Amino acid sequence: MACYLTTGKHMSIYTSVLTVLLLLGITAPIALAFGFGGATAARSQIAPLRWFGKTYIAIVRGVPDIAFFLFFVIALDQAVEYLRHKVLCPDWEAPIRQGNDFVVCQAAKMPLGNAPQWVHESYGFGLAVVTFAIVFGAFAANVLFGAMRAVPKAQLETAEAYGMSQHQTFWRILVPQMWVYALPGLSNLWMVLIKATPLLFLLGVEDIVYWARELGGTKTPRFTDYPHGDWRMWYFLALLVFYLLFTRVSEIVLGRIMSRLTSGQATSGGEAQRKAAA
Amino acid sequence: MSCLQTIEDYGLRAVGIGERLLPREDFTLCHQFTLIGSGMIWNVYFGLVALTLGFFLATALAMGKASSRALFRKPCEWFIFLFRGSPLFIQFFFAYFLFLNLKSVHPFFEPFTAAWLGALVVLFFNTAAYSAEIFYGALLSIPKGDIEAADAYGLSGWSRFKRVIWPTMLRLAWPGYTNEAIFLFQSTALVFFSGFPAWQQRGDALYYASYFADKTFNPFVPYPILAFYFILLTLVVISVFGLVNKRLNRHLPQNTRQKIRLRPNLIR
Numbered sequence: 001m002a003c004y005l006t007t008g009k010h011m012s013i014y015t016s017v018l019t020v021l022l023l024l025g026i027t028a029p030i031a032l033a034f035g036f037g038g039a040t041a042a043r044s045q046i047a048p049l050r051w052f053g054k055t056y057i058a059i060v061r062g063v064p065d066i067a068f069f070l071f072f073v074i075a076l077d078q079a080v081e082y083l084r085h086k087v088l089c090p091d092w093e094a095p096i097r098q099g100n101d102f103v104v105c106q107a108a109k110m111p112l113g114n115a116p117q118w119v120h121e122s123y124g125f126g127l128a129v130v131t132f133a134i135v136f137g138a139f140a141a142n143v144l145f146g147a148m149r150a151v152p153k154a155q156l157e158t159a160e161a162y163g164m165s166q167h168q169t170f171w172r173i174l175v176p177q178m179w180v181y182a183l184p185g186l187s188n189l190w191m192v193l194i195k196a197t198p199l200l201f202l203l204g205v206e207d208i209v210y211w212a213r214e215l216g217g218t219k220t221p222r223f224t225d226y227p228h229g230d231w232r233m234w235y236f237l238a239l240l241v242f243y244l245l246f247t248r249v250s251e252i253v254l255g256r257i258m259s260r261l262t263s264g265q266a267t268s269g270g271e272a273q274r275k276a277a278a
Numbered sequence: 279m280s281c282l283q284t285i286e287d288y289g290l291r292a293v294g295i296g297e298r299l300l301p302r303e304d305f306t307l308c309h310q311f312t313l314i315g316s317g318m319i320w321n322v323y324f325g326l327v328a329l330t331l332g333f334f335l336a337t338a339l340a341m342g343k344a345s346s347r348a349l350f351r352k353p354c355e356w357f358i359f360l361f362r363g364s365p366l367f368i369q370f371f372f373a374y375f376l377f378l379n380l381k382s383v384h385p386f387f388e389p390f391t392a393a394w395l396g397a398l399v400v401l402f403f404n405t406a407a408y409s410a411e412i413f414y415g416a417l418l419s420i421p422k423g424d425i426e427a428a429d430a431y432g433l434s435g436w437s438r439f440k441r442v443i444w445p446t447m448l449r450l451a452w453p454g455y456t457n458e459a460i461f462l463f464q465s466t467a468l469v470f471f472s473g474f475p476a477w478q479q480r481g482d483a484l485y486y487a488s489y490f491a492d493k494t495f496n497p498f499v500p501y502p503i504l505a506f507y508f509i510l511l512t513l514v515v516i517s518v519f520g521l522v523n524k525r526l527n528r529h530l531p532q533n534t535r536q537k538i539r540l541r542p543n544l545i546r
Contacts, residue, residue: 195365233375240364240372247363 017242020197023129028193030133032186035140042145057142076127136193143185148174150181180261180270187254194246281308292316292480300479300489310490310500317483318507320470323394324482325463325511328401332462335406337444340413354410361407366400366465373400374474393474401469405462409455416451417443449526456519460512467508483507 041053151174159169262270287297289312301309342354361369377390390396420443428442448455470476470485481489483504490500527535 198365198367233372233379236368236372236375239368243364243368244360248359 019125023125023132023197024193026129027132027136028190030129031136031140031193034133034137035142035144038137038141039144039148042141043148053141053145056138057145076130132193132196136189139189139192140186143189144178144182146185147178147182151177180258183254183258183261187250187258190250190254191247194243194250281306281312284308285312288312289316290319292319292482292486294480302493305490305494307499310486310503313486313490314483314500314503315507317481317486318511320393320480320482321463321466322511324398324401324466324469325459327398328405328466329459329462331402332405332409335402336409336413339406339410340417340447343410343414344417357403358407358410358414361404362411366404366468369400369404370397370468370474373397391474392477393469397469397474401462401466404465405458408458408462409451412451412454412458413447415454416447419450420446445526452519452523452526456516456523459519460515463511463515464508 038053038056041049042057044050044053155173155177156169159173164172259273263273264270284306285308288301288309290296291300291313293316300313339354339357342350343358345351345354373396374391377387377396380387381391390399424442424446425438428438433441466482467484470481476482476485479489487500487504494500
């Protein structure tokens with residue numbers, strides 16, 4: 001049994017767990033950066049920048065659901081190929097859109113047709129990361145924009161009274177204080193992000209859902225050394241437990257961070273901490 | 279063939295009434311509209327039944343979670359955590375294979391492997407857990423004065439719950455609950471996409487939409503039709519829940535009434 005669970009195929013399910021963690025690890029900071037950029041842009045003094053930020057945030061309210069995920073991957077893929085096509089094959093005559101087909105020249109194919117397997121896989125993974133980052137970045141921007149407005153006005157006015165410039169006020173007063181207001185929203189977003197990872201399966205990346213279906217399926221003695229019945233139930237149970245544990249750990253860690261951030265803040269949480277200590 | 283004929287043939291195809299064979303060529307817009315709309319019957323069925331049953335379980339779970347006795351509180355907390363802490367996608371897969379295994383133990387579980395019951399059970403538990411969390415939050419934010427007033431009037435136990443706590447809880451939770459309902463209807467699209475197989479090609483709207491997308495190689499027609507139907511469904515849900523919201527708030531002055539704010543969620 002122990003031997004069976006360490007066969008080559010099973011190693012790939014463990015790697016795919018790492019894929020999921022990697023996706024989370026890469027996406028979360030990028031999405032946060034996107035969100036920070038979006039929120040800062042929405043507060044900007046320069047009108048076009050402000051419009052851009054507001055539009056980006058408005059996506060959150062407007063279009064719901066997996067539609068994003070199904071749409072962005074195709075759109076990004078086609079956009080990249082279109083740009084490469086324009087640059088690499090300037091003397092191509094035929095139209096790119098032929099009915100329902102999207103035709104570009106061989107050199108513009110992304111990834112190249114003769115590229116090794118791993119390039120294809122990491123290209124798909126990269127597209128997934130960008131898609132997740134764009135979608136969750138918009139959500140994060142919404143949260144951070146709200147948090148920046150929640151910082152008490154008096155704090156900013158005091159900073160101005162001390163002679164700080166716009167730039168200084170933003171980085172020294174607003175940014176350090178906004179996190180406590182942003183954290184509930186951000187931690188909610190993190191939970192949603194964790195639960196969105198099985199969607200990788202829909203995007204065509206060979207993730208844990210894919211492997212659980214593959215490996216759990218009935219094995220007959222003819223094709224494998226380890227025949228077993230339908231074990232998919234157990235594989236999915238393992239996935240379920242994995243996600244539950246992950247959520248639980250995140251909850252605990254985020255709780256810790258929250259209590260650290262709250263200390264010394266002018267909120268009711270900070271007040272409660274002061275009273276408890278006294 | 280006229281469009282009326284198509285509607286007659288395929289209007290109830292998703293529940294097995296009408297033409298047996300799906301159209302194989304010459305897909306008209308009418309075909310797509312009719313079949314995808316016919317699939318919506320399933321989405322409405324899943325959403326409506328799960329929501330109605332889930333409402334009662336959610337109330338019970340919320341009361342349990344707010345209980346001071348660990349005997350009631352712990353199981354409710356665990357139930358809510360179990361269904362809110364894991365992706366619905368995985369829950370569907372797991373439930374399907376669980377029921378498949380149980381079927382071989384006892385024939386009682388036979389109907390559970392079909393989508394109409396098996397997927398319904400998952401959606402029912404799932405929406406109950408999510409709504410219970412919303413109700414629990416509302417339960418905690420009932421103004422202290424309301425309960426004290428109920429005590430002063432000599433209300434206790436069941437009558438205090440029925441006349442004071444429950445209506446107030448519903449009123450406070452309603453905007454959140456509306457979003458949950460909309461979201462539940464949207465997640466019914468996952469049923470045939472994950473796990474549960476469609477029997478005799480009787481699928482939901484997304485099933486037929488992907489059928490057309492596969493056959494015509496053109497996703498830009500069936501998916502917008504699907505989106506159109508879902509937007510329609512969402513509008514119906516919003517207006518019905520808006521009516522209930524109005525009734526729940528009818529004793530309050532105009533300016534303190536809670537408006538329903540639409541906050542689309544991403545995924546569960």
